[in-house]
Amino acid sequence: MIKALRGMKDILDPKFLKIFDTAREVAENYGYEYIETPILEETALFKRSVGEASDIVNKEMYQFMDKGGNDVCLRPEGTAGVVRSFIEHKFDRQQSPKRFWYFGPMFRYERPQKGRFREFHQFGIESFGTSSIYEDINIISMAADIFERLGIDYTLKINSLGCPECMPKYRDNLVEFLNKHKENLCEDCQRRIEQNPIRTLDCKNENCQAILKDAPKITDNLCESCQSDFETLKKGLDNLGIKYEVDKNLVRGLDYYTKTTFEFVSNEIGAQSAIAGGGRYDRLVEFLGGKPTPGVGFAIGIERIMDLVKEDKKRSGIYMGALIEEAIPYIQKHARGVRKEQKVFVEPNVKSLKAHLKAADKGNYKTALIVGEDELKKGDFFIKEL
Numbered sequence: 281m282i283k284a285l286r287g288m289k290d291i292l293d294p295k296f297l298k299i300f301d302t303a304r305e306v307a308e309n310y311g312y313e314y315i316e317t318p319i320l321e322e323t324a325l326f327k328r329s330v331g332e333a334s335d336i337v338n339k340e341m342y343q344f345m346d347k348g349g350n351d352v353c354l355r356p357e358g359t360a361g362v363v364r365s366f367i368e369h370k371f372d373r374q375q376s377p378k379r380f381w382y383f384g385p386m387f388r389y390e391r392p393q394k395g396r397f398r399e400f401h402q403f404g405i406e407s408f409g410t411s412s413i414y415e416d417i418n419i420i421s422m423a424a425d426i427f428e429r430l431g432i433d434y435t436l437k438i439n440s441l442g443c444p445e446c447m448p449k450y451r452d453n454l455v456e457f458l459n460k461h462k463e464n465l466c467e468d469c470q471r472r473i474e475q476n477p478i479r480t481l482d483c484k485n486e487n488c489q490a491i492l493k494d495a496p497k498i499t500d501n502l503c504e505s506c507q508s509d510f511e512t513l514k515k516g517l518d519n520l521g522i523k524y525e526v527d528k529n530l531v532r533g534l535d536y537y538t539k540t541t542f543e544f545v546s547n548e549i550g551a552q553s554a555i556a557g558g559g560r561y562d563r564l565v566e567f568l569g570g571k572p573t574p575g576v577g578f579a580i581g582i583e584r585i586m587d588l589v590k591e592d593k594k595r596s597g598i599y600m601g602a603l604i605e606e607a608i609p610y611i612q613k614h615a616r617g618v619r620k621e622q623k624v625f626v627e628p629n630v631k632s633l634k635a636h637l638k639a640a641d642k643g644n645y646k647t648a649l650i651v652g653e654d655e656l657k658k659g660d661f662f663i664k665e666l
């Protein structure tokens with residue numbers, strides 16, 4: 281028997297669509313437009329944006345040569361493609377803000393476990409053209425609204441990674457610290473000292489964690505402007521009643537971030553607890569060849585929140601069933617009219633009254649309309665509220 285690939289699964293849960301509808305409605309209420317970008321892109325796009333040294337690019341890409349000899353890759357995340365599209369359509373030259381939402385599959389060749397898949401779905405948003413810290417607050421508020429509407433409890437963690445003014449100085453300090461402890465760090469962290477020292481801060485290795493507890497933190501070394509923005513961010517979240525924790529080790533797994541980074545985590549879903557992540561990427565558009573344009577966004581992991589969404593137990597819609605075959609065309613005709621207003625299911629097989637009512641109950645319908653010989657003669661229905 282042929283089975284789905286490891287780490288990939290069929291979606292059979294109606295909560296998936298409920299999440300889609302909720303996220304879409306909230307994004308549209310915030311003034312965002314829909315964008316759909318290709319699932320396959322040039323590998324170079326992800327190498328340049330997510331970062332050559334990141335785990336995603338280094339270890340997890342579904343990368344191959346296509347029949348035309350192009351080096352391509354199934355997208356591991358959504359931001360890179362949206363930025364590529366933003367530049368390709370010359371929105372960077374218009375110098376006016378542009379805001380997009382998207383929903384679709386992403387692919388990472390990770391070791392599958394609970395909450396971690398090789399194909400998973402993200403709802404994401406990207407806001408271009410505004411460097412105001414109040415936009416960061418706007419988008420965090422949007423994510424919080426989506427979770428609140430879905431009845432999901434979360435902890436929000438925030439941090440700032442600084443800007444080209446404060447980051448390089450901090451980086452030098454950190455590298456100095458790491459070199460002093462190099463021998464006691466894990467292999468990955470030793471490699472990171474050269475390639476991406478900031479990523480050592482969220483290493484899961486216990487030994488590294490113990491050493492890095494004393495490492496300098498970027499949040500304590502921000503320049504005046506980054507520091508002031510970070511204070512405004514905290515005040516802005518307080519103002520909206522959105523609770524947060526400052527996590528000085530929150531550095532995220534993608535290289536394009538500057539300034540604000542954040543993650544929403546849930547303590548109800550096990551080790552893979554991040555249900556959304558995002559931040560500011562003011563240099564990415566320029567880095568990918570566009571005119572310098574600030575950007576900020578986030579993505580929610582749909583599979584991670586599926587189990588957290590409460591099931592909709594409310595009955596809805598109408599079940600129509602026939603006791604004799606001649607009644608089927610009669611109910612089909614009525615159903616077409618009623619469907620303009622609400623959900624109607626027509627059972628295509630003749631059944632007994634008891635069997636129809638049982639099926640209507642199982643299908644969670646609100647009302648059953650049954651037609652037998654008498655009802656057909658009178659042009660009537662037997663109605664049962666369930």
Ligand code: HAM
Nearest residue numbers: 357359396397400554555556557558559577578579581
């Ligand atoms: P990310 O943190 O890599 O950020 O992914 C966002 C969310 O996708 C995670 O918080 C998690 O819920 C979910 N996720 C990631 N990997 C997996 C996996 N293997 N299986 C299941 N769920 C997963 C990004 O992708 C950025 N593009 C977010 C962003 C948008 N930043 C700015 N704009």
